[in-house]
Amino acid sequence: MEQGVAGPQSLPRKNAVLRALKGLSPKAWVGLCIVLFAVFVACAAPWLAPHKPDAQDLLNMLLPPMWSANGNPDFPLGTDGLGQCILSRAIYGTRVAIVVAVSAATGAMLLGVVMAMLAGYFGGWVDRIIGYVVDLWMSFPPVVLSLVLMVGLGTGVVNGILAIVLVDWTRFCRVVRSDVIVVRRRQYVAAARLLGFGHWKTMWREILPAVGPLIITLFTLEMGVAVIVEAILSFVGFSVSAGTVAWGVMIADSRDYLHEAPWGMLTPVFCIFLLVLGCNALGDGLRESLDPALREREKEQG
Amino acid sequence: MIRFEHVSLSARRASGQVDLLRDISFEVPQGRILGLVGESGAGKSMVGRLIAGLLPEGFRITQGRIFLGDTELTSMPPAQRAAMLGRQLVFIPQEPLTALNPLMTIGESFAEQLEIIGMARSRRQAEILRRLEEMELPRPGEILQRYPHQLSGGQCQRVLIAMAFAAEPALIVADEPTTALDVVTQANVMRILARQQKANGASIILITHDLVMASHVCDEMVVLYAGEVVESGDARTILAQPLHPYTQSLSGSTPKLAGDVKRLPTLEGFMPGLGDLAAIAGCRFQARCGIGDARCGQRRIELRQMEGGRAVRCLKVGVSLGDTAEPVAADTHGRGEQSAGRADTPLLSVRNLSLTYRSSGGLFSWGSRANKALDEVSFEVYRGECVGIVGESGSGKSSIARSIVGMHGECEGAIEVDGISVIGARGEALEQLRRTAQIIFQDPHSALNPRRSVFRLLTQGFEALPGKARHDMAAQLEGKVAQLMDDIRLPPSMLGRYPSEMSGGQKQRVNIGRGVFLAPKLLVADEIVSGLDMSVQAQILNLLKELAGRYGIAVVLISHDLAVVRYLCQRVVVMYEGRAVEQGPVDEVFLRPRHDYTRRLLAAVPSGDPGKPWPVAV
Numbered sequence: 045m046e047q048g049v050a051g052p053q054s055l056p057r058k059n060a061v062l063r064a065l066k067g068l069s070p071k072a073w074v075g076l077c078i079v080l081f082a083v084f085v086a087c088a089a090p091w092l093a094p095h096k097p098d099a100q101d102l103l104n105m106l107l108p109p110m111w112s113a114n115g116n117p118d119f120p121l122g123t124d125g126l127g128q129c130i131l132s133r134a135i136y137g138t139r140v141a142i143v144v145a146v147s148a149a150t151g152a153m154l155l156g157v158v159m160a161m162l163a164g165y166f167g168g169w170v171d172r173i174i175g176y177v178v179d180l181w182m183s184f185p186p187v188v189l190s191l192v193l194m195v196g197l198g199t200g201v202v203n204g205i206l207a208i209v210l211v212d213w214t215r216f217c218r219v220v221r222s223d224v225i226v227v228r229r230r231q232y233v234a235a236a237r238l239l240g241f242g243h244w245k246t247m248w249r250e251i252l253p254a255v256g257p258l259i260i261t262l263f264t265l266e267m268g269v270a271v272i273v274e275a276i277l278s279f280v281g282f283s284v285s286a287g288t289v290a291w292g293v294m295i296a297d298s299r300d301y302l303h304e305a306p307w308g309m310l311t312p313v314f315c316i317f318l319l320v321l322g323c324n325a326l327g328d329g330l331r332e333s334l335d336p337a338l339r340e341r342e343k344e345q346g
Numbered sequence: 347m348i349r350f351e352h353v354s355l356s357a358r359r360a361s362g363q364v365d366l367l368r369d370i371s372f373e374v375p376q377g378r379i380l381g382l383v384g385e386s387g388a389g390k391s392m393v394g395r396l397i398a399g400l401l402p403e404g405f406r407i408t409q410g411r412i413f414l415g416d417t418e419l420t421s422m423p424p425a426q427r428a429a430m431l432g433r434q435l436v437f438i439p440q441e442p443l444t445a446l447n448p449l450m451t452i453g454e455s456f457a458e459q460l461e462i463i464g465m466a467r468s469r470r471q472a473e474i475l476r477r478l479e480e481m482e483l484p485r486p487g488e489i490l491q492r493y494p495h496q497l498s499g500g501q502c503q504r505v506l507i508a509m510a511f512a513a514e515p516a517l518i519v520a521d522e523p524t525t526a527l528d529v530v531t532q533a534n535v536m537r538i539l540a541r542q543q544k545a546n547g548a549s550i551i552l553i554t555h556d557l558v559m560a561s562h563v564c565d566e567m568v569v570l571y572a573g574e575v576v577e578s579g580d581a582r583t584i585l586a587q588p589l590h591p592y593t594q595s596l597s598g599s600t601p602k603l604a605g606d607v608k609r610l611p612t613l614e615g616f617m618p619g620l621g622d623l624a625a626i627a628g629c630r631f632q633a634r635c636g637i638g639d640a641r642c643g644q645r646r647i648e649l650r651q652m653e654g655g656r657a658v659r660c661l662k663v664g665v666s667l668g669d670t671a672e673p674v675a676a677d678t679h680g681r682g683e684q685s686a687g688r689a690d691t692p693l694l695s696v697r698n699l700s701l702t703y704r705s706s707g708g709l710f711s712w713g714s715r716a717n718k719a720l721d722e723v724s725f726e727v728y729r730g731e732c733v734g735i736v737g738e739s740g741s742g743k744s745s746i747a748r749s750i751v752g753m754h755g756e757c758e759g760a761i762e763v764d765g766i767s768v769i770g771a772r773g774e775a776l777e778q779l780r781r782t783a784q785i786i787f788q789d790p791h792s793a794l795n796p797r798r799s800v801f802r803l804l805t806q807g808f809e810a811l812p813g814k815a816r817h818d819m820a821a822q823l824e825g826k827v828a829q830l831m832d833d834i835r836l837p838p839s840m841l842g843r844y845p846s847e848m849s850g851g852q853k854q855r856v857n858i859g860r861g862v863f864l865a866p867k868l869l870v871a872d873e874i875v876s877g878l879d880m881s882v883q884a885q886i887l888n889l890l891k892e893l894a895g896r897y898g899i900a901v902v903l904i905s906h907d908l909a910v911v912r913y914l915c916q917r918v919v920v921m922y923e924g925r926a927v928e929q930g931p932v933d934e935v936f937l938r939p940r941h942d943y944t945r946r947l948l949a950a951v952p953s954g955d956p957g958k959p960w961p962v963a964v
Contacts, residue, residue, distance in 0.1 A: 231792040238751055239860070240780035240810035249809070253797045 072329025075264070078322025085135055086142040093132035094120070097289045101127035106305045124294070124308045125301050133289045134311050140278070140290040141271050141319060144205055148270035151209035153263050156216025161247055163217070164224025171221075178214045186211050190273065194282040204283035208273050216262055220255055227254040257334035261327050268323030275316055291316050347549035348397065348517050349373045353410035355392060355401075355573075357620060364624050366405065367392055367573045369649075374517070374566070379543060379550045381560030381581055384570035385596075385879035386850075387617045390553045393570075394519045397551070398437065399427040414517060432462050436510040438520040442502035446494040452505055453490030459509045477508040481538055499739075500531035504538065511542050518543075521553045528738040528906055533950035536563055537961035555879060557596050559952045561585035562960040569593050572618050572630040575649060579656030582956035589658045591635045599884035601909035602954040603936065610884040610913065616849060629660070637665050692726035693900050694750065694783075694868055699723045699759035701745050701924075719745045720757065721924040727868065732894060732901040734911030734932065736947065737921030743904045746921070747872045750902065751785045752776070764867055780810070784861040788873040790853035794845045794860075801841040803856055804830055807863040826863075833893060834859040835885075851882035855889065862893055869894065872904045887913060908951050912936060920944045 068076070085092060107123040108115050115122065121131040163174040181189075190207040197203040227233065228251065236250045277283035278292030291312035298308030355367040367389045374380040384390040395401055396412065399419065412419040414434065419427060431437075439445040446455055456474045465473060478486035481504040494502055503523060510518050520539070524532035540563055543550055554560050560567055560581060567581040569590065577590040588594045598611045615634045618626060628643040629635070635642070642661055649657045701720040720742045727733045737743050749757050752768050761768040764782045766775050787793035794803055804827055808819060819826075831838055834855040845853055854874060861869055871890065875883040891914055894901050905911050911918055912932050919929040920941065928941040939945045952960045 231787050231789065232795040234753070235785075235787060235793045235860075236795070236806060236810075238753070238780065238785055239807050239864075240777060241806075242810075245810065250795055254795075 067333045069329045069333045071325050072333055075322045075324070075326025075329055078318060079264075079267075079326055082138055082319050082322065083142055086138040089135050089139055093129070093135045094118070095129040095132040097133045097136040098128065098287065099132075101129075103127065106301055106308075108305070109307055121311055122305065122307050124297060124305070130294075130308060130311050133294055134291070134315050136289040137291045137294060137312060137315065138319075140201065140284060140288065141274065141315075144201065144208070144274040144283075145267040145270045145319075145323070148205045148208035148212070148274070149263050149266040151205065152212040152266055152270075153216055153259060155209060155213035157220055157259060159213065159217045160220035160224055161251070164221045165228055165243070165247055165251065167225075167228075174217070174221075178217050181214045182218075187276065190277065191280075191282070194277060199282050199285070201284050201288070204274055204277045205270075207277070208270050211273075212266060212269060215266065216259075219262060220259060223255045223258050224251055227251050230254075257330070260334065261331040264323050264327035264330060268320040268327070271316060271319050271323070275312075347374050347376045347378075347415060348551070349413040350393075351411045351413070353396065353412060354408045355389075355396060355405055356408040357405050359620065359624075362624065363408070364620055365408070365573060366620060366623075367396075370410070370575055371649075372566075372568050372575070372578060374549045374551060376549060377543070377547045378566065379540070379552055379564045381564035381567040382551055382553045382570065383555065383557050383560050383567060383596075385555055385617060385881065387572070387619065388570040389573040390570050391521060392573075394437070394521050394551070394553055397435065397517070397519055398431060399424065432459070433513055434516045436513055436515040436518050438503075438506055438510050438518060438523045440522040440525055442499055442506050442523075442526070443494055445506060446502060448494055450493075451490065452492055452494070452497070455494075456490070456505070456509055456512070460512060463513045473512065477512050478505070480542065481505070481508045482534070498531075500527050500535060503527060503531075503535050507535070507539055507542065511546055511548070514546060515548055518548050518550045519553065520550060522555070523552070524559075525555070529908070529950040530738055530946060532559070533952075533961040534963075537963065539563075540961070556952075557593070557880070558585065558600055558954055561956050562952045569596075572623065574630055574659060575657070576631065576659045577657070578649075579652070580654065583654065583656065585954075585956045589652070589656065589663050590631075590660050591637055591662070592631050596880055597954075599881050600954065601884075601887070601907075601913040603909050603912060603948070603951055604954065607913060610888055612884045612888060613881040637662050690729070693729045693731075693764055694727040694902070695760075695762045696726070696746070696750070697724050697760040697762075699746070699749060699757055699761060701742075701749060701754055701757040718924050720749070722759070723919075723921075723924075723926045725919050725926060725929055727900050727902060729867070730894075730898045730900055731917065732903060732915040734903045734905060734915035734918040735921060736905060736908055736911055736918060738906065738947075740923075741921040742924040743906075743921050744872055745924075747785060747870045747902065747904050750868075750870050751783050752779060777812070781864050782866055783868040783870065784864070784866040785870040785872060786857055786861045786874050788876060790850065790857040791845070793857055794853060796845050798844070799841065800836070800843050800848075800856055801827060803845075804859050804863055806860055811864075830859050830863060833862075833896075834889060849882075850878055851885060854878065854882075854886050858886070858890060858893070862897065862899065865897060866899060868900045868902065870902045870904070873906070874903075875910060876906065883910075890914065908936065908947065920947065 101123065104116060104119060104123050105127040106125060107119050109122045110117050110120050119129050119131070121129075121134070124130055124133070159174050163171040190211050193207040193210055194203060197206060233246060233250050236246050241250070274283055274290070275292035275295070278290040279296045281296065284290045284293060294312040295309055298305065301308055350370050350372050353367065353370045354365050356363045357366050370393065372380065382390045382393055396407070397419070407420060410420075414430075446452070450458070453474060457470050460470045460473060474490065475486050478489060483489055483501060483504055489497065489501070489505070497505070523539070524535050527535060536559070539550070552560060552564055557569075561584060564581040567578065567584050568575055569577040569584070569592070571592050577584060577588070577593050584593060585597060588597050595611060595613045599613065601610060613634050618630060618633070623630070628645055629638060629647045632638045632642045647659050647661060649659045650663065651657050652663070699720050700718070700722055703717040703719055723742070723746060725733070735743050735746060745754065748754050750761060750763065750768065752771060755769065757769060759769075763779060766779050766782065768779060771779055798806070805823065808816060808823060811819065827841070828838060831841065836852060836855055840848070840852070845856070848856070858874070874890070875886050878886060887910065890901065893899065901914070903911060903914055915932050917930065918932045918935050919926050920935065920943065921927070922943040928935060928939065928944050935944060936948060939948055949962060
């Protein structure tokens with residue numbers, strides 16, 4: 045049945061994706077490269093890292109990076125208080141960061157967008173109830189709320205992700221809801237309803253594509269937020285289990301040697317900074333190139 | 347008063363310099379009205395911007411001079427020119443509502459304008475009141491306290507006209523001042539504009555797409571096509587006897603209120619855009635012209651001076667396009683056989699339809715305000731018949747359209763479409779209704795999802811079908827779409843296009859095509875040609891007429907344009923303040939109107955006969 049539809053419609057679709065990629069701003073490209081690089085590092089960690097992340101070399105504790113006077117080329121970025129290779133730990137730490145970033149952002153997006161769709165599309169009491177919940181939710185300070193949740197849920201990466209989802213879905217909900225309301229009032233949505241589209245079809249085929257660019261943008265921004273929140277949670281010891289490497293754990297560990305070995309803290313901080321920068325640049329760049337491209341095309345005909 | 351001498355305006359494009367306006371010359375003597383007529387893309391608004399000296403980025407005058415009185419505008423420093431705006435030179439915009447500051451009352455806006463022209467504070471109030479009274483605005487004292495959104499479009503436009511004349515300018519440029527207004531309001535606004543002009547002796551340039559209206563109001567007329575003057579001369583003579591083939595087609599494609607109803611001749615193709623102009627060596631109209639030959643395409647055609655002060659840019663002056671259009675045959679679409687077929691039950695019957703909008707009065711006020719949009723409206727539509735609903739904005743026309751397709755669940759009375767009761771329909775009945783009655787919205791730009799290609803727009807009705815019906819139709823889908831594209835006269839190559847890549851007329855075709863895809867029995871067309879140029883309007887009207895005739899679709903045509911209704915419909919319902927004040931066969935109602943409002947409505951339409959006086963008081 046779909047074959048008949050596939051012919052003429054798939055061609056312009058492919059072109060549209062290509063055109064969107066071509067139209068990406070330099071900012072988005074930089075962000076995309078950083079994020080893809082981080083994903084690559086996370087996947088290839090065992091091959092990239094010179095040591096096992098938890099291998100301790102008690103003879104080489106608190107080594108400085110290799111380019112300073114007493115550096116050791118075996119440990120390019122030096123070692124921490126237990127003689128563990130900082131570079132290797134930073135590389136392995138990328139895994140937790142990426143997993144948390146992607147899954148927490150996905151979770152928050154799904155929950156937030158579903159709620160936003162319901163609220164924005166149906167309006168009335170549905171909108172009011174969801175609106176109250178969001179207002180109530182947002183009146184808690186986010187860090188306190190996630191700490192409370194962590195205490196309730198118990199520690200662990202999965203619970204960390206859950207905590208981020210439960211705190212941050214409101215961000216999606218608010219922003220997407222207002223866009224859904226705008227699109228909902230467009231005449232083409234009324235036209236689709238009058239052609240016989242059900243609620244579900246209307247939401248899925250008419251409204252979602254219109255708010256898609258916004259959702260993609262929010263998603264990439266949320267990835268950055270998730271990286272930071274995860275670092276905070278593992279810094280206070282709520283997130284990953286004892287044996288797992290995470291950037292937050294590295295920062296927490298290096299506190300004791302901050303004066304003798306500042307590189308132990310600088311490395312994970314720089315990693316966080318770079319990944320969050322990448323996510324934000326990608327999100328910002330996407331917002332600039334995805335949306336105005338469409339808006340301009342819409343405007344031209346006016 | 348203002349004189350253009352061979353002005354050319356060029357834009358820099360990748361392909362080089364392109365003349366957007368070429369060799370424009372005209373003159374408006376003191377106290378005269380000049381009509382600048384053309385369809386969208388002809389460059390008529392650019393003339394207004396040239397006079398104001400506000401050119402968009404990348405455009406510049408490459409040739410010619412513009413004089414206001416004895417001063418040359420083209421060589422004047424920008425600051426000095428800007429200082430003329432609002433004093434010697436005043437503009438009346440198309441959208442009166444957006445031209446007034448929404449945060450200021452009418453009185454404040456007016457006072458500000460008077461301050462610009464340097465009137466003493468003490469005299470302002472009396473001056474404003476006097477000016478507003480001249481505009482025939484009821485209770486000007488109250489209007490001063492209002493904000494723009496509290497006035498109607500016509501009232502706002504009158505305020506703007508009053509403000510324009512308050513500066514006692516030498517020249518007023520009115521850019522489509524009545525396009526957004528109803529016929530009755532348009533007639534009144536134009537009448538007041540003409541009277542003020544006579545009293546003040548200002549010159550006016552009236553920029554408009556409406557050849558008939560311009561010929562009544564203006565002394566002289568200049569017809570623009572693709573940035574060139576194709577014809578100029580005495581306004582009434584041009585309407586009575588157009589010489590250029592473009593003017594002839596423009597006048598021919600306008601539906602008339604008098605005479606036989608003939609098939610509207612249409613212009614195929616499009617006006618060349620900025621990108622195409624460089625490639626055209628000769629006549630810019632040649633591609634769409636019916637009488638051109640090889641000579642026309644060779645080199646630039648000069649404007650030929652004719653007797654009686656007329657000028658035409660055509661080699662074939664005197665060759666008429668001919669009256670090839672045959673009268674619409676009486677049997678094809680029911681004209682003249684209204685009584686036949688009445689034996690069966692009506693396809694659509696509307697009984698005592700009322701619709702009340704209630705707006706709650708806010709947190710601290712009791713009760714709610716009720717606003718009656720429809721008041722006991724009753725009418726019928728039989729199979730294959732076309733019924734027009736006319737009236738001014740706010741008369742409830744669109745509320746009827748929406749009620750018929752079930753968009754107003756809160757209305758009272760009874761609506762039945764092919765045996766389905768519309769009010770409160772749900773489930774099976776609602777699905778049935780969606781397949782029986784379709785609505786075509788006014789503005790195709792907002793009614794088409796910009797993210798769908800033409801193919802996916804046309805097949806939206808197919809997507810909406812329940813699983814089984816969709817499965818049955820899937821095999822014939824391609825063929826159906828091909829047939830539909832042929833029906834709406836779009837080449838198959840456009841299937842992959844998006845709405846943003848199409849012209850207004852093409853989008854309206856897709857809009858209509860989507861409506862007829864599921865072969866409905868009833869089509870509700872809500873002002874479907876109001877935003878379109880005359881030649882495109884004729885194409886769309888012919889298309890709708892053809893489709894309705896071929897597939898036996900009954901049409902409810904909502905329109906403010908009586909001539910359009912006369913062209914398409916057999917019967918008409920006249921709406922006024924939510925009530926159906928008169929209904930009957932089109933010829934009878936339009937020739938012998940019984941209700942006073944119908945008479946006013948008919949009097950407000952500028953006649954195709956240039957000898958008839960217009961605008962008259964209505």
